[in-house]
Amino acid sequence: MVAYEYKGNCHCGAFRFNISLAEPIASALLCNCSICSKKGYVWNLGPLVDFKVTHGKENELGVYEFGERKIRHMFCIICGSAIMKRIDSNNDDTRLSINLRIVEGVDTWALQVQRFDGWKTLAPEYVAHQFTGEMPSAKDGSQxxxxxxxxxxxxxxxxxxxxxxxxxxxxxxxxxxxxxxxxxxxxxxxxxxxxxxxxxxxxxxxxxxxxxxxxxxxxxxxxxxxxxxxxxxxxxxxxxxxxxxxxxxxxxxxxxxxxxxxxxxxxxxxxxxxxxxxxxxx
Missing domain, CATH: 2.170.150.70 (Metal Binding Protein, Guanine Nucleotide Exchange Factor; Chain A)
Structure with a gap:
């Protein structure tokens, strides 16, 4: 099977990797759930054929879990680049999704997009955090x-x-x-x-x-x-x-x-x- 290889990295370069897919990257998944919306994730479609870390260590990435804690969202703790998510704790690369925003040679503006309505279908429902500080000092009443x-x-x-x-x-x-x-x-x-x-x-x-x-x-x-x-x-x-x-x-x-x-x-x-x-x- 022909594999299409890509390189990716966080912005500062502390974490770098190679991925292989069965098809060239021409499309992506956009989800509107709370975390995907706030991070602006652009996910790969289809499983990875191969994933290899070439610089840095996965266990040195920031990890964020919430809700039922079934998904680990990973990011660089130096530059903040959102890198990937794992859907279980067994490091099974077939359950790994890569944020295509950090993959070299991928124009995320040109990708065909498949949308998933995670806001309505994924649990738990996200509850906004209320702002309790002092309000902005600007006096413009039209705002x-x-x-x-x-x-x-x-x-x-x-x-x-x-x-x-x-x-x-x-x-x-x-x-x-x-x-x-x-x-x-x-x-x-x-x-x-x-x-x-x-x-x-x-x-x-x-x-x-x-x-x-x-x-x-x-x-x-x-x-x-x-x-x-x-x-x-x-x-x-x-x-x-x-x-x-x-x-x-x-x-x-x-x-x-x-x-x-x-x-x-x-x-x-x-x-x-x-x-x-x-x-x-x-």
Whole structure:
């Protein structure tokens, strides 16, 4: 039997693997259950012919279980990339599913999609975690409040915003955003309140202008912290450039998928085909 081989890795490269499938990857499974929606999983269809870890160790990955604890969701504890799930505890690779977002050479935007209504059919029913912190400080009375959280509830947010179908919502396919399923809105810091920041891990790479923050417990990416250039570079920028960039430093990019009762398919999402040019593993 001919096998089609692919390589994959988390963003930081701490965990890398090879997989083989009976057919080339042209389609995927999308589930709308609570965990799949919040993580933005894109699952392979059909069993794997082979799975081999080539760098790192599976037992060093973060593991998140909930409900009846029959499924182990695994993620990199350094960069937060959602990697795979196992449906039993016997390490049977035929019960292993890979998140295609982290597989090299797979354009997840171009895949044929098979949808599964896990929200209605999978137990237990997910109950949203209530936001109990102080609300955003912005005073604009024309805005409404959205709340949301990571899956386990250790990190929770409140967003004060115009209706999401009236504001800018963006998605791109750069190396980190495709892995994190980043479809984001861009509130200012006065329009968002976050509790449980201490329960996040921050991942920085490259120029380290942006920190990508995910829940330590469940691995769900939640938001980004924008730092911009370091002080010694900032001070050398022309004044006009500083003034142009300054408003961006107050933005808090937030993943729409973590918000409760928001149907992303109903929003007008601006896609930027940035690609992964320049992304290289050490």
């Amino acid at each position: 409404r409040i959205y709340t949301g959280s990571c899956h386990c509830g250790d990190v929770r947010v409140a967003l004060k915003s115009l209706p999401l179908d009236r504001i800018e919502v963006k998605e791109d396919n750069c190396s980190i955003c495709r892995r994190n399923a980043n479809i984001c809105v861009y509130p200012t810091d006065s329009n968002i309140a976050i509790t449980g920041v201490e329960n996040t891990t921050e991942y920085l790479f490259g120029r380290k202008f942006t920190g990508h923050r995910f829940c330590k417990t469940c691995g769900v990416p939640v938001y980004m912290k924008i730092y911009g250039p370091p002080k010694h570079i900032w001070e050398r920028l022309p004044y006009d450039t500083q003034e142009r960039l300054r408003p961006n430093l107050a933005l808090v990019p937030l993943r729409v998928a973590i918000l409760d009762n928001v149907d992303i398919s109903s929003l007008s999402v601006e896609r930027n085909d940035e690609g992964t040019t320049g992304y290289v593993l050490n």
